[in-house]
Amino acid sequence: MKTNRRNFLLVALGLSGATAAALFARGMMGGRMGMQGGSQAVKKQENRFFNPLRIPPEIKGEMKNGVRHYDLTLQSGISEFFPGIKTPTWGINGPYLGPTIRLKRGEEVALRWFNRLPESTTMHGHGMHLPAAMDGNVHQVIEPGRSWVARYRVDQKACTNWYHPHIMDRTAQHVMLGLGGMIIIDDKESAALPLPKRYGIDDVPVVVQDRLFTKEGYFAYPQNMMTVMHGFSGDTLLVNGTIAPYFEAEEGLLRIRLLNASNARIYRFALGDGRPMHLIAGDNSFLERPEKVEEVLLSPAERAEVVLDLKGMSGRDLFLVDRESGAGVLRIRVAKAATARSEIPQRLTRLESVEKVRPTGSRRFDLAARGPGRLVINGKAMDPQRIDEKVPLGAYEIWTVRNVGMGMGRMMGMNHNFHMHATHFRILERNGSASGVRPWERGYKDTVFLAPGDEVKLLVRHTDYADASVPYMYHCHILEHEDAGMMGQFVVV
Numbered sequence: 001m002k003t004n005r006r007n008f009l010l011v012a013l014g015l016s017g018a019t020a021a022a023l024f025a026r027g028m029m030g031g032r033m034g035m036q037g038g039s040q041a042v043k044k045q046e047n048r049f050f051n052p053l054r055i056p057p058e059i060k061g062e063m064k065n066g067v068r069h070y071d072l073t074l075q076s077g078i079s080e081f082f083p084g085i086k087t088p089t090w091g092i093n094g095p096y097l098g099p100t101i102r103l104k105r106g107e108e109v110a111l112r113w114f115n116r117l118p119e120s121t122t123m124h125g126h127g128m129h130l131p132a133a134m135d136g137n138v139h140q141v142i143e144p145g146r147s148w149v150a151r152y153r154v155d156q157k158a159c160t161n162w163y164h165p166h167i168m169d170r171t172a173q174h175v176m177l178g179l180g181g182m183i184i185i186d187d188k189e190s191a192a193l194p195l196p197k198r199y200g201i202d203d204v205p206v207v208v209q210d211r212l213f214t215k216e217g218y219f220a221y222p223q224n225m226m227t228v229m230h231g232f233s234g235d236t237l238l239v240n241g242t243i244a245p246y247f248e249a250e251e252g253l254l255r256i257r258l259l260n261a262s263n264a265r266i267y268r269f270a271l272g273d274g275r276p277m278h279l280i281a282g283d284n285s286f287l288e289r290p291e292k293v294e295e296v297l298l299s300p301a302e303r304a305e306v307v308l309d310l311k312g313m314s315g316r317d318l319f320l321v322d323r324e325s326g327a328g329v330l331r332i333r334v335a336k337a338a339t340a341r342s343e344i345p346q347r348l349t350r351l352e353s354v355e356k357v358r359p360t361g362s363r364r365f366d367l368a369a370r371g372p373g374r375l376v377i378n379g380k381a382m383d384p385q386r387i388d389e390k391v392p393l394g395a396y397e398i399w400t401v402r403n404v405g406m407g408m409g410r411m412m413g414m415n416h417n418f419h420m421h422a423t424h425f426r427i428l429e430r431n432g433s434a435s436g437v438r439p440w441e442r443g444y445k446d447t448v449f450l451a452p453g454d455e456v457k458l459l460v461r462h463t464d465y466a467d468a469s470v471p472y473m474y475h476c477h478i479l480e481h482e483d484a485g486m487m488g489q490f491v492v493v
């Protein structure tokens, strides 16, 4: 494989400059690539999927005076992704990634983030409906040695959210190093459904990332024009921080919470034998009814919940695969008898009907490249001192988002997506048609994928937390694009 050392700036995690310079990345000069694997050790494991899937610990907080407290420490550490090879990483309450934070609708919570890292960062609750000052975006910086508390009332439907850094210019690096984790919100509705809900047994987080390793086992993070334009791609998949994982499932129903926590890669998740999955939820809610799908496309930060029917599969293997790259993601080994009964109900939730709504405003957001390394929304790169949009509290609005590339539509093949803080939205149309909206896009969403030339119409309503002085963000969630300026700010007034 060819390597151009000068093109790589390696993230060396507190290593000396000389050590960092001695490391170099293999292969991968940006753009789309297969999963041909790195070292022989990696290759062997990818073929066999014999590493037990790591299940992030679940934390439920501690109730004190009516407020549920969660203690979260950002720290550096050492991970062993390959046997005997030590990889310096960052994590939360551990060396890589963080615990699954369990929240209950209606509860007052206080998430205390303590920064023991050598750098400032922030911690954003992605998909969380909360006040701007509790958002953990570019304005709520946590200096090294300091802590920051996100305190709010959980007030949204049951869903799978996540947390990750959102620091100006360095979000991509901080996420790549390992900062991130899942948030699961439960409500009365989700508690009453007969779906699988035993965490780590038949309700399993699947946090998918791609990484690039140096020969020595360090993370490599090339930064060049290709990685800015197309985003970072690694050649090795990690699920919950596990390379080539397998999961021992019970014979019965298995619920999987898929989170694309990669910097830039797009996945089309499917089962290896092509059998359908029962799709039950997207980013911010259940779907009204389950839907059988053969695949689910998730761009960075998007989530989906699927239920797999493993009845009659005792002793057999099923593979979760990524059709986009052709790579295996997770081997599911059906090895145990079912120890609980669950089912997929025909009705999951009720969503607000969009037909009756009369929007009172509209906005346009054009995602474009303006020259090398400069990515903009409506012609502007992110300026934390500038408020781009003032959104009236309670108003229904249509937000039209377009991926215009270099202004030549599909000629310039850059993927983007669009993420909005503070609230969820409904996707009304893709490319002029309601039927262009994919099954996993039919619930409440906070992130929407835009292939080159795509246009989506979103129904948006900010229902709470007016604050003229503290902004929220909207941005492309391909993290290298976000860091290159593809982000803007709005206030709810």
Ligand SMILES: [Cu+2]
Residues within 6 Å of the ligand: 415, 416, 417, 476, 477, 478, 481, 482, 486
């Ligand atoms: Cu983008």
